[in-house]
Amino acid sequence: MAARYTLKKYPKAKTVSELGRKYLSKSYLQRVKSMLLGQPLLSEIEGMEVHLKFGGEFHKRCLEPLRPCKLMSDEQEEHLDRMVEAIEDNPTFWDIYRSAKNRIIEQENIRGDWGGIIDLRKNKVGIDLKSTSCTSENQFVKSCSKYGYFGEGGLYMKIANLDSFFLIAAMKKPPYKTFTIDVADYPLEMAEGLEELEALTYLVKHYELVEL
Numbered sequence: 330m331a332a333r334y335t336l337k338k339y340p341k342a343k344t345v346s347e348l349g350r351k352y353l354s355k356s357y358l359q360r361v362k363s364m365l366l367g368q369p370l371l372s373e374i375e376g377m378e379v380h381l382k383f384g385g386e387f388h389k390r391c392l393e394p395l396r397p398c399k400l401m402s403d404e405q406e407e408h409l410d411r412m413v414e415a416i417e418d419n420p421t422f423w424d425i426y427r428s429a430k431n432r433i434i435e436q437e438n439i440r441g442d443w444g445g446i447i448d449l450r451k452n453k454v455g456i457d458l459k460s461t462s463c464t465s466e467n468q469f470v471k472s473c474s475k476y477g478y479f480g481e482g483g484l485y486m487k488i489a490n491l492d493s494f495f496l497i498a499a500m501k502k503p504p505y506k507t508f509t510i511d512v513a514d515y516p517l518e519m520a521e522g523l524e525e526l527e528a529l530t531y532l533v534k535h536y537e538l539v540e541l
Contacts, residue, residue: 332364332540334364334538334540335538337536337537337539338536338537339535339536339537343535344534348534351444352442352443352444353442353443353530353533355445355480358529358530359477361529361533362525382401383405383460383501386409387409387499388448388458391413391417391422391426392435392448392449392458393434411503414505415499415500415506416458416497416499416507418507419497421495422449422458425450425451425456426449432449433450433451434448434449435448435449438485438488438489440489442534443484443488443526443530444488445481445484445488447489453490453491453492454491454492454493454494455491455494456494456495457478457485457494457496458497458498458499459478459496459497460498461498461499461501461508462500462501463498466508466510469508469510473515473518477525477526478512479518479522480518480522480525481522482522483512483520484523484526493511493513494511494513495509496509496510497509497510498510
């Protein structure tokens with residue numbers, strides 16, 4: 330059962346450094362939201378460790394294929410191989426990743442209170458890779474709304490001063506299709522996501538979360 334929390338106002342608003350953080354990331358703010366709503370944290374969800382390890386390996390093999398890989402199960406290796414092939418065939422990914430000039434992989438960006446690591450960037454265009462169980466682009470768009478990916482894309486555009494940001498997802502199972510979403514095509518969802526992140530940022534700087 331997830332712990333329950335209440336809020337206690339600070340006498341004076343905290344700076345990010347006073348909160349013991351280098352910056353406020355989307356994942357950190359999402360964690361705060363889960364705590365407030367009484368939802369289990371990722372670390373508390375059964376099977377999440379395997380899921381996160383798989384996702385991390387997927388990112389590494391797409392972005393840094395020459396680095397040694399962690400050996401997974403035979404079934405996972407098959408899925409990873411096919412997913413990486415699908416991402417490499419994605420024209421948006423290919424255009425940015427295969428062009429070495431001005432290409433930056435997994436760069437940390439900080440602007441104001443916010444920060445994060447962008448998977449792939451070239452000039453004013455950024456990409457975030459996702460692995461997904463969705464079987465259609467429409468399902469993936471709904472997933473992006475559910476998990477705050479549009480707001481995350483907006484955050485990345487702000488902290489890195491980007492003109493465009495794409496979410497590129499590969500299906501975890503056959504037929505291993507990819508879905509490419511330009512967050513600018515969903516301005517309402519991006520604005521709502523950013524508004525939520527701004528509200529959570531205000532909350533963590535002005536209130537302490539106290540476990541009941």
